[in-house]
Amino acid sequence: GAVVSxxxxxxxxxxxxxxxxxxxxxxxxxxxMFWYRQFPKQSLMLMATSNEGSKATYEQGVEKDKFLINHxxxxxxxxxxxxxxxxDSSFYICSAPRGGVGYGYTFGSGTRLxxx
Amino acid sequence: xxxxxxxxxxxxxxxxxTVTLSCTYDTSESDYYLFWYKQPPSRQMILVxxxxxxxxxxxxxxxxxxxxxKAAKSFSLKISDSQLGDAAMYFCAYRRTNSGNTPLVFGKGxxxxxxx
Numbered sequence: 001g002a003v004v005s006x007x008x009x010x011x012x013x014x015x016x017x018x019x020x021x022x023x024x025x026x027x028x029x030x031x032x033m034f035w036y037r038q039f040p041k042q043s044l045m046l047m048a049t050s051n052e053g054s055k056a057t058y059e060q061g062v063e064k065d066k067f068l069i070n071h072x073x074x075x076x077x078x079x080x081x082x083x084x085x086x087x088d089s090s091f092y093i094c095s096a097p098r099g100g101v102g103y104g105y106t107f108g109s110g111t112r113l114x115x116x
Numbered sequence: 117x118x119x120x121x122x123x124x125x126x127x128x129x130x131x132x133x134t135v136t137l138s139c140t141y142d143t144s145e146s147d148y149y150l151f152w153y154k155q156p157p158s159r160q161m162i163l164v165x166x167x168x169x170x171x172x173x174x175x176x177x178x179x180x181x182x183x184x185x186k187a188a189k190s191f192s193l194k195i196s197d198s199q200l201g202d203a204a205m206y207f208c209a210y211r212r213t214n215s216g217n218t219p220l221v222f223g224k225g226x227x228x229x230x231x232x
Binding site: 031032034038041042043044046049051091093095097104105107109110 | 149151153158159160161163166205207209211217219220222223224225227
């Protein structure tokens with residue numbers, strides 16, 4: 001149980017275009033979703049926290065206008081990379097709390113974004 | 117702010133042998149949770165084991181066990197009878213237990229290679 005489905009798993013887009021990444025909680029209600037970015041051979045860097053029905057909270061240094069996060073329902077959170085540039089190429093992962101506070105988090109399978 | 121430190125960027129182990137991955141953390145809180153996550157080449161984050169800070173007994177999950185030293189703020193992972201499928205990045209993570217959904221704080225990771 002507690003599955004987060006993330007799509008697409010990989011995407012290639014042209015510079016200047018926008019890309020939307022979706023994370024759906026399949027068997028539970030995700031009131032909170034965390035979005036991470038991971039560079040090759042590095043750890044996960046928290047980008048933002050989204051809560052259903054309210055504005056996302058962004059970490060310092062993350063451009064709010066470039067990385068638009070929407071959490072309109074209890075089962076869907078989206079990250080839109082707007083006007084993508086090659087430096088936005090990365091691996092993006094979503095994560096939601098599962099079960100009680102001590103049960104860690106369940107992660108989506110990640111999205112590999114390549115901007116050409 | 118809480119920090120998690122993994123001082124071993126890379127480790128290797130012979131198949132069937134035992135290996136220990138180190139993790140230390142810094143916090144002023146007395147109650148929290150600690151986790152080890154595995155990220156194989158597929159990059160899917162997988163929960164390996166978790167430890168509640170108020171429990172003195174070390175957590176164990178099959179071949180995986182931890183050595184939790186609260187006073188020393190140390191949380192090492194021992195993998196016994198290592199298998200080829202254990203090769204992955206391993207991340208140590210910390211979570212606060214106060215109200216609300218707080219993000220995991222990750223270490224930089226340890227890349228484990230298993231030698232046949």
